[in-house]
Amino acid sequence: MNQEAFDTHALELKLKGFTILPDLLSPKECKVGREELEKRHPEREHGGLEWLFNKARIFERLYQLPDLLRLIRHFVGPDALLSAEYGSVVMPGEGGRGLHSDGGITGHNRAASAAPMDEERRVTSHALAVNVIFCLSEFTETNGATELVPGSHKYPYFDIPETAYANARTATAPEGSAIVFDINTWHGATKNQTAEPRYAVLSPWRRRWTKCEYEMARVVKPDVLERAGEDGPAIFGLQAQPPYTELWQWDRENGGPKQEFTHLKRP
Ligand SMILES: O=C(O)CCC(=O)C(=O)O
Numbered sequence: 055m056n057q058e059a060f061d062t063h064a065l066e067l068k069l070k071g072f073t074i075l076p077d078l079l080s081p082k083e084c085k086v087g088r089e090e091l092e093k094r095h096p097e098r099e100h101g102g103l104e105w106l107f108n109k110a111r112i113f114e115r116l117y118q119l120p121d122l123l124r125l126i127r128h129f130v131g132p133d134a135l136l137s138a139e140y141g142s143v144v145m146p147g148e149g150g151r152g153l154h155s156d157g158g159i160t161g162h163n164r165a166a167s168a169a170p171m172d173e174e175r176r177v178t179s180h181a182l183a184v185n186v187i188f189c190l191s192e193f194t195e196t197n198g199a200t201e202l203v204p205g206s207h208k209y210p211y212f213d214i215p216e217t218a219y220a221n222a223r224t225a226t227a228p229e230g231s232a233i234v235f236d237i238n239t240w241h242g243a244t245k246n247q248t249a250e251p252r253y254a255v256l257s258p259w260r261r262r263w264t265k266c267e268y269e270m271a272r273v274v275k276p277d278v279l280e281r282a283g284e285d286g287p288a289i290f291g292l293q294a295q296p297p298y299t300e301l302w303q304w305d306r307e308n309g310g311p312k313q314e315f316t317h318l319k320r321p
Pocket residue numbers: 142143156187198199200201241242243244254256
């Protein structure tokens with residue numbers, strides 16, 4: 055992506071609360087991804103669609119795309135953490151009118167964690183987290199594509215804006231695109247009115263100093279981490295773990311006791 059295209063996407067994400075990056079995955083990668091989701095969908099109630107990076111090589115690609123990483127880090131910092139990676143399949147007849155903003159259970163949009171002094175306002179001054187929806191199917195007006203409410207990331211309150219449903223726009227996009235949005239932006243899957251499932255993978259990212267949806271440093275399999283390369287320990291939050299030894303015994307780079315204190319390592 056050249057500088058001009060990058061600037062355009064960054065401005066759109068800043069002003070509208072979302073942008074769509076085309077051509078991140080090839081048609082072949084999308085097909086492999088769809089097949090993996092289709093295979094795992096029957097087990098969705100038992101985690102079949104969670105922790106996808108541990109389950110098939112194709113999903114390791116999703117945090118190894120330089121243009122996408124550049125945009126994510128532009129908004130949530132150079133040491134942003136991958137918070138989750140899970141499949142979203144909208145079957146024929148499913149979806150529709152379920153607008154929400156993310157982070158309401160484990161993130162900064164958790165109304166139950168608001169302090170009285172917040173006066174029911176959420177944090178909108180900075181992007182604290184972004185989410186990425188990879189379109190493994192083409193997203194059309196009728197097949198359950200995600201709809202998003204432009205500008206709603208700046209809406210100051212936890213409650214849904216009154217005009218959200220009237221202003222929501224369906225994100226139509228070719229397969230292989232990714233919708234990148236501030237998690238404050240109200241969004242949701244539309245109804246799938248076709249006979250085919252709609253396949254997507256979501257990969258939310260958070261600031262290094264916030265909690266993720268999973269304890270990723272413990273979740274990621276060693277070989278997956280190895281293949282993530284030199285960025286792996288930052289992306290999976292190994293370096294973000296708070297020490298459970300005294301500081302002189304702690305190796306921040308690898309997120310555990312130093313070599314000479316491995317006897318203190320927790321399973
Ligand atoms: O799959 C989609 O289109 C949206 C899913 C979603 O909003 C979510 O999982 O938070």
